[in-house]
Amino acid sequence: MMTAHPNNFSAAARSAIHDQQLGAAVANATNTAASKRRLAMFAYGDEHGETMRQQAAQIRRRALARLPELLEQAETNMQANGIQVSWAANGQEVREQVIAIARQHQIKRIAKSKSMVSEEISLNHVLEAEGFDVLETDLGEYIIQLAGEMPSHIVTPVIHKSKAMIRDLFMQKLNMPPTDDATEMTRFARQILRQGFLEADMGISGGNFIIAETGTLCLVTNEGNGRMVTSLPPVHVALVGIEKVVETLDDYITLTQVLPRSATGQPMSVYTHMINGPRKSDEEGGPSHLYVILVDNGRSEIYNSKYVEALNCIRCGACINVCPVYEAVGGHTYGWVYPGPIGAVITPLLTGLENAKPLPYASSLCGACKQVCPVDIDLPRLLLDLRHDLVEQKKQSIFWRAGMRGWAFVSRTPFLFGMARLGGRWGSKLLPKRRKLPIGPLGGWTQSREIPPFAPESFHQWWAKQHKGTQDD
Amino acid sequence: MRPSPQDKPVSLFVTCLVDWLSPTTGISIVRLLEHLGVPVHFPRRQTCCGQPGYNGGYRHEAAQVARHFLDVFQDAEVIVVPSGSCSAMICHEFPTLFADDPARLKLAQRLASITWEFTEYLVEGLGVIDLKLKLPAPQTFAFHDSCHGLRMMGLGQAGRALVGHIENASLTELVDHDECCGFGGLFSVKMPDVSSAMLAKKIAHINECTASTIVVGDISCLIHIQGGLSRQQSPKQIRHIADVLAGGLPERPV
Numbered sequence: 141m142m143t144a145h146p147n148n149f150s151a152a153a154r155s156a157i158h159d160q161q162l163g164a165a166v167a168n169a170t171n172t173a174a175s176k177r178r179l180a181m182f183a184y185g186d187e188h189g190e191t192m193r194q195q196a197a198q199i200r201r202r203a204l205a206r207l208p209e210l211l212e213q214a215e216t217n218m219q220a221n222g223i224q225v226s227w228a229a230n231g232q233e234v235r236e237q238v239i240a241i242a243r244q245h246q247i248k249r250i251a252k253s254k255s256m257v258s259e260e261i262s263l264n265h266v267l268e269a270e271g272f273d274v275l276e277t278d279l280g281e282y283i284i285q286l287a288g289e290m291p292s293h294i295v296t297p298v299i300h301k302s303k304a305m306i307r308d309l310f311m312q313k314l315n316m317p318p319t320d321d322a323t324e325m326t327r328f329a330r331q332i333l334r335q336g337f338l339e340a341d342m343g344i345s346g347g348n349f350i351i352a353e354t355g356t357l358c359l360v361t362n363e364g365n366g367r368m369v370t371s372l373p374p375v376h377v378a379l380v381g382i383e384k385v386v387e388t389l390d391d392y393i394t395l396t397q398v399l400p401r402s403a404t405g406q407p408m409s410v411y412t413h414m415i416n417g418p419r420k421s422d423e424e425g426g427p428s429h430l431y432v433i434l435v436d437n438g439r440s441e442i443y444n445s446k447y448v449e450a451l452n453c454i455r456c457g458a459c460i461n462v463c464p465v466y467e468a469v470g471g472h473t474y475g476w477v478y479p480g481p482i483g484a485v486i487t488p489l490l491t492g493l494e495n496a497k498p499l500p501y502a503s504s505l506c507g508a509c510k511q512v513c514p515v516d517i518d519l520p521r522l523l524l525d526l527r528h529d530l531v532e533q534k535k536q537s538i539f540w541r542a543g544m545r546g547w548a549f550v551s552r553t554p555f556l557f558g559m560a561r562l563g564g565r566w567g568s569k570l571l572p573k574r575r576k577l578p579i580g581p582l583g584g585w586t587q588s589r590e591i592p593p594f595a596p597e598s599f600h601q602w603w604a605k606q607h608k609g610t611q612d613d
Numbered sequence: 614m615r616p617s618p619q620d621k622p623v624s625l626f627v628t629c630l631v632d633w634l635s636p637t638t639g640i641s642i643v644r645l646l647e648h649l650g651v652p653v654h655f656p657r658r659q660t661c662c663g664q665p666g667y668n669g670g671y672r673h674e675a676a677q678v679a680r681h682f683l684d685v686f687q688d689a690e691v692i693v694v695p696s697g698s699c700s701a702m703i704c705h706e707f708p709t710l711f712a713d714d715p716a717r718l719k720l721a722q723r724l725a726s727i728t729w730e731f732t733e734y735l736v737e738g739l740g741v742i743d744l745k746l747k748l749p750a751p752q753t754f755a756f757h758d759s760c761h762g763l764r765m766m767g768l769g770q771a772g773r774a775l776v777g778h779i780e781n782a783s784l785t786e787l788v789d790h791d792e793c794c795g796f797g798g799l800f801s802v803k804m805p806d807v808s809s810a811m812l813a814k815k816i817a818h819i820n821e822c823t824a825s826t827i828v829v830g831d832i833s834c835l836i837h838i839q840g841g842l843s844r845q846q847s848p849k850q851i852r853h854i855a856d857v858l859a860g861g862l863p864e865r866p867v
Contacts, residue, residue: 150804157810464793468810502804504797504811505668506760527670536670544666548674551629552681557660561633584805588812589840592634599627599636603655 147487149498152473159470162300166292166470169299170461176405177458177512181398183407196398197516199391200452203352207443210352210385211434217355221417224431231261234435238263238344238377239270241431245375247272247342253361253369254278255346256294256455257379257435259477260490263344275336277365279329286313292471294478295403295457300470333365343369343427347380348454349395350432351414353388357432359413360399367411376418376427382434383443383451395454398514402456438490447522450485452515459509459519465502474499481509481519488526497535500526543581558600565594615726618738622652624689626682626728628699629661630832631853638695638832641859642731646693648862649741656685664702667710669799676710683707683720691738692728695855696831697762700730705765730762731855732830736771746861748781754857755787755824757815757838759831763791772830772854779861787827788818796837812841819849827851 156162182189203210215225228234234257242250250272252258264285267274276285280298284291286309291297298306303322310316316328345366349358357378359366370376386392400406419426442451460466460480471479475496476487484503488496500523509519530536550556568591571577577586585591623646627639646653662682666675682703686692694700707721735741754776762768769791777784795801795811815838819827825848829835832853839851 150806153804154806157806163810464795464811464814465807468807468814500670501800502807504760504793504795504800504808506793506797507764508760508791508793511764524668524670527668528672529670531670531672540669541671544669544671544674548663548666548671548677551661551663551678554658554660557629564633581802584809585801585840587805588809588844589837590843592836592840594633595636597636599632599639599655600657602636602640603657 147475147496147498149469149473149475149502152475153469153502156469156473161302161305162470163468165300165302167467169293169296170463170467173296173404173457173461174512177402177461178405180401180405180407181514192394192398192401193514193516195394196454196514197452199386199394200454200515203386203391204383204443204448204451206387207383207385210387211382214350214352214355214385215434217352218350218357218417218432219355221355222420222430223355223357223417224429225434226431227434227436229436231437234261234379234433234437235263235266237433238267238379241375241377242267242270242272242342245342245429247375249273249275249336249340250342250344251275251277251336251340251369251373252281253343253345253359253366254281254297255344255379256291256477257346257381257437258344259291260437261435263379275333275340277333277336277363277369278361279326279333279363279365282329282333283309286310290472290477292479293457293460294455294480294482295460300472337365337368337372340369340373342375342377343371343373345370345376345378347378347384347432348399349392350380350385351387351389351392352385355416356389356392357413357415358392358396359415360396360409360411361413362404362406362410364411366413370413370415371426374427375429375431377431377433378415379433379435382436382439383453399454399456402454402458402512402514442486442489445489446525447485447489449517450482450489450522452517453482453486454515455482456514458512458514459517462508462512463503464506464508465504469502474502481523482517485519485522485526493526493529493533494535497530500530539581558598561594561598565596568592568594618691618727618729618734619740621690622654623691623693623734624654624656624686626659626662626686626692626694626699626703627655628694628696628832630836631695634836635832635853638853638855641853641855642693642695644859644862644865645744645855648744649735649739651739654689656689658685660685662699662702663710664699664706665798667702667706668797672710679707679710679721680717683717683724686724687720689724689727691734692724693731693734694728695731695853696833697730697759697766697768698831698833700728700733701761701765703728730766730768730830732771732775733766733768736774742774743778744775744858744861746779746858747863748779748861751781751783752826753783753785753824754826754828755785755822756790756828757787757794757819757834757851758791759829759834760793762830768830772828776828776854776857779858782857782861785822785824787822787824789814794834794838796833798833801837808837812837816841816845816847819851820845820847822849825850826857828854828857830854
């Protein structure tokens with residue numbers, strides 16, 4: 141399917157947790173985003189917010205229920221609008237198609253606006269290796285491109301970096317004059333990006349939605365770079381996941397209300413693009429060639445599985461912003477481009493369960509993600525299903541499998557259940573109270589907390605004493 | 614609509630953690646139900662609801678334990694559980710577990726409909742908020758909302774209303790009271806570092822809180838937070854809501 145290396149969540153988490161700068165940056169950004177989301181979603185009362193959420197979920201479910209048909213309708217209507225539509229089964233095909241388009245138009249410089257699909261398929265590296273000059277123009281994406289990193293959040297990719305780190309990076313890579321002023325730093329980057337827009341002969345974007353009934357490509361952005369990338373260069377290529385299609389213009393209107401509210405707490409994003417085709421003969425601006433590549437890359441496999449609900453996702457990042465695990469470990473710990481609860485679900489689905497074994501367990505199943513999801517994805521349930529798959533496919537260690545079998549046997553045998561309590565009681569008695577265990581399954585637990593003492597007398601025993609002589613309850 | 618639990622005897626599912634680690638919580642519930650005049654049964658062959666296996670992905674093993682639960686509680690009229698998490702398991706996960714077992718599915722659905730988390734049983738089931746309780750001295754409490762109770766069972770307000778009606782008890786709010794403490798069952802064993810980081814945040818909020826006692830509805834969160842408080846030798850206490858309520862019962866003649 142695609143290249144991914146074995147996931148090393150636990151070890152990466154350990155070092156991330158000790159990075160205090162990272163912890164502070166992530167906590168600050170996610171807490172702010174989460175509280176802004178709450179204010180924006182429920183600005184007109186709890187009922188209104190919940191109704192919007194349920195409507196958005198219905199729209200996504202309705203679209204997915206007839207996805208194949210809608211995709212064909214979208215293709216026909218986009219073609220009628222003059223858009224050249226192609227299909228790509230995997231990352232390799234997307235990369236080949238983008239390169240072929242670029243060669244055909246004799247492209248040298250490419251300006252990109254933010255696209256998670258392009259991150260998914262490592263597009264930049266390949267284009268650069270082929271000799272193209274690629275510039276990320278979303279400020280956050282530009283910063284991580286300079287740093288040679290992966291995004292650590294799907295909406296705010298550079299959430300893990302402090303202002304000082306960005307300053308140092310700009311000074312080192314771009315010879316920025318020393319400054320601690322964020323506005324000045326942004327202004328400095330802006331000049332470079334402006335030049336990039338003007339020089340680019342091809343723009344690459346993602347796509348937030350495609351409206352099937354009108355054949356419209358929709359993008360939601362804040363910095364204005366998306367508008368430049370999709371209108372200044374003569375060629376525009378949009379990479380859009382096949383799940384992004386919605387039925388009607390009305391559906392799109394509802395979704396554009398929940399997406400920015402859920403993502404950044406804005407009632408509406410600064411720029412909302414609805415692109416209905418390349419430049420027409422009587423128009424002055426816009427690209428003369430517009431390509432939409434509909435990207436599968438593992439999605440149809442999800443579509444045909446019990447995980448289809450994961451395709452509801454509109455990539456708002458609300459689940460990431462409320463996730464206490466993400467807050468503790470940051471995005472890079474998840475090992476791939478999609479972090480947080482949605483990442484823990486779709487990374488195994490897109491890169492293979494074998495390559496992401498720890499991720500379904502990287503959750504306390506607290507359910508905060510499910511509560512905020514604007515399209516009502518039951519993320520804890522999907523994580524539980526993935527865990528079940530790992531167990532069914534015997535991808536769990538013998539230790540855990542044997543332990544669980546033993547637990548089940550004891551727990552359905554009341555006599556053994558009582559004996560197990562006694563064992564636990566003696567075990568906990570033998571342990572000095574403040575002792576940290578060096579090894580074993582409880583070694584990690586005892587580093588920061590004590591093992592709970594077993595009561596001298598169980599409830600069973602107490603009840604039996606109270607009801608001496610009677611057999612039952 | 615669930616059948617009303619009024620005027621029916623209660624079968625207490627005490628949960629494995631209460632049984633082994635905090636039996637006083639079970640005793641508190643028995644005392645409180647006696648105080649309200651509700652007959653209590655305790656099916657003695659009860660063990661666990663199966664959640665550890667279920668959450669680990671071991672559904673086959675979880676179903677074995679859940680089948681035992683169905684067997685033990687098949688004749689119950691009302692089941693009361695001192696845990697949001699275990700009651701959520703019975704109410705919301707049992708039907709999934711027995712989806713392919715029509716005979717047991719029917720029983721599982723019936724038991725799900727008569728299972729109540731303890732505070733939910735009192736407030737929504739019996740319609741009682743004021744238990745006529747009085748603490749010997751004034752005390753301030755703050756709730757930590759356990760995740761499954763809050764998000765799967767819709768709890769939170771019931772417990773606050775019950776404690777708020779105890780004479781001499783006052784309530785304040787813990788910062789981020791609805792954020793996970795990091796226990797998550799096997800999560801705290803499989804990912805102890807992440808779990809510890811979450812716990813550290815919770816404990817920092819507890820230490821800054823003006824309440825002397827934190828109230829929880831689940832022994833699982835309680836042992837986790839208490840394990841951390843105790844390791845740090847924090848003066849703060851954490852108690853199960855049943856024990857807090859029982860602390861306000863009139864003295865029993867010895």
